[in-house]
Amino acid sequence: MDSLKINDNINLYYVPMTKLKTTSIGVYIHRPLREKEVSKNALLPYVMKRGCALCPESGSVFRRLEELYGASLSAGILKRGGDHTIYFSLETISDKYAPNGEPLTADSMKLLMSMVFEPSAFDNDTVAQEKKNAVDRITAEINDKRLYAQLRCSEEMCRGESFALPRLGTKEGVEALTADALKEHYEEIIKSSVIDVYVCGGADINALAKQVNDCTANMTFIKAQIPPSSLFDGRGGVKRVTDHMDVVQGKLSMGFRTGTAANSANYAALMVMNSIYGGGAHSKLFNNVREKLSLCYYASSSLVRSKGIMFVNAGIEFQNFDKAYNEILAQLDAVKNGDISELEFESSKNALVNQLEAYKDDQIAMQLYLIDERISGTNYSIDKMKDMINNVTLDKVKEAAAEVKLDTVYFLTGKEA
Amino acid sequence: MELKHITSDITGEEMYCGTHPSGLGIYLIPKKDYSETYAIFGTRYGSVNSKFIVPGETEVTEVPDGIAHYLEHKMFDQPDGSNVFDKFAKYGGNANAFTSFDMTAYLFTATEHIEENLAALMDYVQSPYYTDETVQKEQGIIGQEIRMYDDSGNWKLFFNLLNCLYQNHPVKKEIAGTVESISHITPEYLYKCYNTFYNLSNMSIVVVGGFNVESVLDVIEKGIKKNEPFTEEIKKIYEDEPSEIAKPYAEQKMSVASPLFMIGFKDTDTGYGGERLIKKYIEVSILLKMLFGRSSRLYKELYESGLINNTFQTDYTVQTSYAYSAIEGESRDSKAVYEAVKNEIERVRREGLNEDDFNRIKKVMWGRYIRSHNNVEEYAGMFMQFLFVGADYFNYHDAYEKVTFDDVKRRFENHFVTERSALSVINPM
Structure with a gap:
């Protein structure tokens, strides 16, 4: 560049x-x-x-x-x-x-x-x-x-x-x-x-x-900075919110604070952890909540890099709330306990590396990646980020998972439910 | 096997292609310096194909609606109980599949280990395994998928419009079927459909991206399982569709924020594919932009009066057996938008189309074609869609060059007939 x-x-x-x-x-x-x-x-x-x-x-x-x-x-x-x-x-x-x-x-x-x-x-x-x-x-x-x-x-x-x-x-x-x-x-x-x-x-x-x-050239500028971002640290305790609406399927969204900032040396480990947990068809949420228990059509997790927040989203039958909620947390415990197969670990890293490499073929994705890096203040190149992910160990994943705490549980459910 | 090497001077693209003795069509499009590779293994079989005659048989086979999509889900169950996604995940591949009206496709993207990912794709798509138990298990997941669509205003808007435009054609039916129709699906039905539509002579594989042509061809050839190609076509049966629409209006209440509308024009000039179909596609697409695009007189008027917003868009869908154009958006007064559209068509019929507009907008169609070569997924997807209607994406330029202002004027008279239009509306609760 x-x-x-x-x-x-x-x-x-x-x-x-x-x-x-x-x-x-x-x-x-x-x-x-x-x-x-x-x-x-x-x-x-x-x-x-x-x-x-x-x-x-x-x-x-x-x-x-x-x-x-x-x-x-x-x-x-x-x-x-x-x-x-x-x-x-x-x-x-x-x-x-x-x-x-x-x-x-x-x-x-x-x-x-x-x-x-x-x-x-x-x-x-x-x-x-x-x-x-x-x-x-x-x-x-x-x-x-x-x-x-x-x-x-x-x-x-x-x-x-x-x-x-x-x-x-x-x-x-x-x-x-x-x-x-x-x-x-x-x-x-x-x-x-x-x-x-x-x-x-x-x-x-x-x-x-x-x-x-x-x-x-003819304009006068006042020197500015990129606005700073701070890690979300929450209040402790778990907040629970339910909204009722005319819907056929319930939508569960769970927010977690990860305690890991974008510029932390452990951020790559958090990315791998999220990928293992819910980052695609190779993940624990997909294979357990969807495939094994047939509880939903989608169940996935994602990170908000700039705030150190992780969300889990799932679409479920209203009456399956408890089952899905318990399974989502049980899978997080499995990650925390290091109950991670070699295949899950490697697949998760590969998926992330693959995605980063693909940015090189996509101009908009490339710009958004660079902007994210600029805002985070890290300015890692794609290759640098790939190296960091490849160097993540299982112990580092467990360390990152240990800091993840449930913060907010939101459920969008039916009028009658 | 030997593949033919084709190049395009205009786009700088190149392709290696041929038909394998098994019947499989192979299309390899290497892209210099690309990180990603996308492979798509597709069959000419979608949700509209619930009635057909198997080559060699005389009886019509009829299967439950939603079966093409169900079958797609069930391809992920393997005889040895292994998980298909694991095989891709191990090599960093991102696998997926989709079912549309006319196509079912299995695909992956990867930046490394292309050969291993491709071998996994070749293997699982040719390994059907359906038991009562596994078929039963899927009812829950697909039932949730159908429910998810039931809550989607845009999805309902679209199917309600198709039910206005079509009296009999199965394009009006939901791709995933209904909770009721899928309850009748059995392993026997699935095998019957698989053995018919997944015969390799009904399928093609397209690979686009940064891969090695020789080793990829080698993996494909080795991955082809024993297959007796059909010597005659699978007869796909569609009910006769009259040129008249079913009804001019549909309305449904859902929990959406603002009212959604979709206006459709039923195209009755159908029944052919090939370059002629591509030329029609370009003509109608140009017309949609001339009449309703961002630079059009109607768009400006509706936008400035607050009747439409940025969500306003047009699209033309074209297959051999059906085609329609659609104009959609959000509006507080959908009926007024519909009236304005009809009035604009009448005005243009009286006053004529503007040739400067035509020349300018024809350029947009060229830019769109050039741009479509960027993204491996879009490129391969477009290539396969063209292939399945009997057209060659590399020859787009030929059809494009042939489109004249007179053609577009004729197409306007033929396509934008208000009697063959309908309005679908989703209103908030």
């Missing part, structure tokens, strides 16, 4: 991935996750992509993308620990494949830079439309019950700290925003945030750096 410093806040990173037929550019604006701006940050990218100096109205943005052979633009918001990241991402076919020699990458960068540094759609109508859409997005989270159950579990678990704030902001927060307040927020954050620009594919990095520099 090459990196070029544009100014105190803006860095440009280039990862050559010329084996792919596309070039992807991602712009990531790092904001602290906090109550006073969470809803503003969540709304902002959707308004910014509506129009800019280069393409003043939505129709012209879309026509421009079509001219670029259907370049795909996405904009939105990420939540990683204490970092609330506004992002814009544009993927276009690489110049090499442009049928008529069009400079597609340079044109893509030009559009992105205009969107980020010259947004122009802060009028009342546009902001009102996007406020409504933002509220729809928040209420629509209920549609995917599996994800919804985990979001609710996370919210209950972290209540009282910033991580409990919803990624998409709150309905009330969004509704209260005015076009002027949003514009003001934009003007403040654009000069006072760390902005990372990632380019993956085949491009002339110096020419792209010049483009970024030309767009920002």
Whole structure:
């Protein structure tokens, strides 16, 4: 990876991935996750992509993308620990494949830079439309019950700290925003945030750096830092929450505090531990809760790297709650006791290594990996991370498992149940 | 065996392919410098194939709905009691399988030990083992899977639309069947379907990624079990489908946040595959973007009036025996969106399509094709879908070049007939 410093806040990173037929550019604006701006940050990218100096109205943005052979633009918001990241991402076919020699990458960068540094759609109508859409997005989270159950579990678990704030902001927060307040927020954050620009594919990095520099040379920036993330440490004790809704299948989500931070030397061991426990079809949860006991269609565990949290999710019959709950904890005990076969251990490491290696073939996955590493402050390369995983011993897995404590049990069940 | 080597100057892609004496189609697409390899072993058999005539027989065989998907689950039980996933996991492979309307496929991705993973794939897909006990056990898991879909607004929205568009075609039935239909599945039925549709002459294997062609071919050849290829086709029977739709409207209440809508247009120009089908696919896809895409007049109007949001999207599904286009999204007033769609079609019928729009949007279809070569999974998936409708993904350019503005104008008249459209809505409780 090459990196070029544009100014105190803006860095440009280039990862050559010329084996792919596309070039992807991602712009990531790092904001602290906090109550006073969470809803503003969540709304902002959707308004910014509506129009800019280069393409003043939505129709012209879309026509421009079509001219670029259907370049795909996405904009939105990420939540990683204490970092609330506004992002814009544009993927276009690489110049090499442009049928008529069009400079597609340079044109893509030009559009992105205009969107980020010259947004122009802060009028009342546009902001009102996007406020409504933002509220729809928040209420629509209920549609995917599996994800919804985990979001609710996370919210209950972290209540009282910033991580409990919803990624998409709150309905009330969004509704209260005015076009002027949003514009003001934009003007403040654009000069006072760390902005990372990632380019993956085949491009002339110096020419792209010049483009970024030309767009920002006349602006004044206030030096900023990546917002810090802290390990979730909980309150002790187990919190239990049940919601009733008109559903046919129950959704169980269990939150655990792992006590292992992203920058801890033991983090790789925690990754292996999670993989053994519930990280795929090779895992204990899959093979016992689903295959052996036929209790559910899915049962899996996942880590929130930036907070040291592990979630277990399962879709079950309402009346099987106790059986599933007990089995999920029994399997965790098995991991803690080191009751892990050679096959489980090796399969889990292989699955993780395999996944990391596959990022090298995927520009978006590569960007997200690098952003996660940047936010964690670890900045491990993929190969370094692979080595760390390969070096994990069974004892280290047991050590990591020993620190895992149940914190919150959330169950989404039926109206009658 | 010797494979044919094919290259494309336009995309820089290359492929080795051929048909094995067992009947299996083999397609190997090496990608320089790729970490990942994806292999997919598929059969031309899906949820719509519950009625068929086995080659050499005269009687029609009819089996319970949902059996193709059930069979897919049961392929993971092995005669020696071993766990299929363990065999892949041991070599870092990530294995999976899926059943769609027209295809069942078994696949893995891996970055190392490609040969070992591939040997495991070849072996288990050719090792059927069904007993009363194992078949019984699956009822619980698939029952939960069906229930999971029962809670999915988008899934219900989709099948309710298909039940509006189709009177008889089995595409209107749920892929996994119903809790009732799967209760009739027996080992005998499973063996009957397996022995018919998993005959290697009805199957293909596609491998895409960073692998060695010689050693991969060697593993495939050694992994092929004894198979007598069919000399005639499996006769798949579909009820006659009239051109009229079943009903114009369906509505269901579920626990969703905002109302969901899906508008469908039934395509009656069906019954063929090959390049002609691909050309139709490109034409309808261009039209959907011209009429309802992000840059269209209607999208802007609906979006700015708050009737639709970013979830609005269009899609065209095309197979030899059926095809339909769909427009879906969220709206507080689904009927108003449907009216606006119908009005826009009438307006375009009066005023005509815009040639600049056509030229610009045709480029999008090219970009989409080029981009699809990036991801091994998407590439192999598209390749196999084309293969199963009798088309060659390497020759996409030929069909693409042939699409003219006049073709698209003709297709518009033929496809966007409001009498053959329907609206499906899911409303919140």
